Amino acid sequence: MKRRVISTLAVLLALLPFVGPAAIAADLTDVGFFDQSAVASLPAFVSANQQVAQYKAQLETQFANAMRGARSDADKQRVTLQYQQEFQDKQNEVMGPLFQRAQAAIASAMASKKLSIVVDKRIVIYGGQDITSDVVGMVRSSAAITPPQATPPPSQIGFVDQSALANSQEVKTASDQLQKFQSTQQPIYQARFKDAKTDVDKRQVMADYNKAIQDKQNELLKPLIDQTRNATASVARSKNLLLVIDRADVVFGGTDITQDVQNALNK
């Protein structure tokens, strides 16, 4: 009897590392990924891109002529904005319907596979559910795509729009300062580079230059980067998110915490 109890206990203990954790929490299986280049190479997208490129080339000639006629900086700015807007409008007109169709296909594939987020294939090293062929199939078919009514379920993977965070006045000021520093240092090191006699000397000048820029970057931008990272981590904790990725790597879904991070930074 005693032996049987010990044996049973031993078997249970041996199985603990394999069975125990599974009972605690389920693995994250609602993450999909999508290869955006697969859609970009579809004939409809290639043709639309060519159309936009042709329009851009045509617009560039007109833009160059208009800029020659611009007398003041204000005129130049106005002309630039006008042509940017024209290009944007054309891009929306040509590419917009295709993007909408692709988005609807992604949303539909997501819903059918019960995914909470679809990320760009480039950031997936292993695992995840590949929805590329489903989406390409839907986009290629002539059938209408009805996007799902419900929004994706909440995801344990959050994202922040790094470009929006980089638009803060503090980051801009620091970036401008770094830019100025770089433009003052460059001629100094270029002169040293010119005087350097051997490849070893040249490499040393380059190393010194890179170090000077890196040090300045650490001085100006690193505190802001750390501050943003801490704020993001704090929001991630409060929202019980597992990981936070960049907005640029998210194709659909996910939990957007950009505003929360901005609020935390503004406190």
Add this chain to the structure above:
Amino acid sequence: MSKMRSINRLYPDKAKALRSRVPLALLALSLTIAVFGCSRVDVHSDKVRGVAYVRVDEVIKHHPLYPQLAQLNDAIDAINFEASMPHAPLTPAQIAQQSKDLNAQLQAAQNKANAILASKQQLYAQQEHDADVAAVKAAGVDPNAAGIGQVMNATSAQQAQQAAAAAQQGYIDYQKGVIAQDQAAINAIARQLQAAANDKLRARSEQYQQAESNLALRLAQEDSGQRMALQTQLNTLALTTDQRKSLATQLHALDVKEANAENALRAADAQALATYQKQIGEQTMTQIRQQQAAIQSQTGAKLTQRRDQVGAQLRGLGAPPVATVKLPPDLRKRLGQIHQQYAAKFQADAQQAIEEYQATKSDLDAQFAALHGQGVSATGAAAIKLRDLQKRQAQLQSQIQDQIQREAVRLAKEMGFSLVLDNVQVANGGYDLTNDLIHDLESQHE
């Protein structure tokens, strides 16, 4: 199991003792598995949930091949850094001469590529013809009697048509390229001339300003004695109102006299400067128009010459002959295979010639841009070195990343992860696989 049963039968005492020890040993083993199994990483815990992430940039830095990659990056940086250095501005004449040289080099590169294509086309057409004749003879058919020559001609004609289309496209590309380059040359020369005119105008304006300052100083010095006397008298308290008024009027008269003299000179200078500006503007415009006319004339000549060359090439190709003889199906199939084989060879060689031409053109375009003050990319020998370094850098980077990817997948499978991501900004959970991966890679290369 059967072995255990044999022991039971043969050695009952030993078997009993062994039975009593087995559960204890099993318990000890289980405890070891439980303790060590849980201590590595609890992949399926609430905090990890089967998710891991890798800081690939960090892993790359620890890869055994990273020093080589860093060296390549440094060498690329050095070339780009050198290329971004400011160069002494060139005169319009130098720009025009160098543009001419670059265009000549481009023309030479195009001619070389065309010559290679023509020679390869001829070579493969001959080889294909010989292979066809051999195939026809092997099939027991007389090539001449079967009119195989016409079939050959038709095949060659197909290649000739392709060459004609390529030549036509080449001409269109050349036309676009020449017009764009010449327009850039005109713009650059106009900018240089305009800048020179502005410099002259600024110098003249400064000269006038200096003369005006000198006059103001001279007048002030001339009147200083009288002005000081008047001001000294004005500072005397015992003055009547009329006396004070008279002194103030005299002082004011001095101011007015000086101001009038300065204003007169200023007005004269402004007039002279406007005349000079008009004159210099006309001179500049004349120079720009002359340069423009010269470049446009060169453009026209270049295009005409090229058009004539292409026209001659196209006329030389003649009309495609029509095949009149029917051959047995097997033989036709074999001839088709031979054609495919030589067409593929020609395509491969043509592709190589075109790539070489494109590389030369790209370098010449960069030199052209640098000549006109645009772009800061390396040119000439530096550009060739840069391209080579960039190619090697891309290959090495890809090799390193592929290995990291393979090892990360292997580790993820071994450790039981269901998802591994890169480029994670912040982790509140999941498992950081970076150090395991670094250790793994380092141990493989020890």
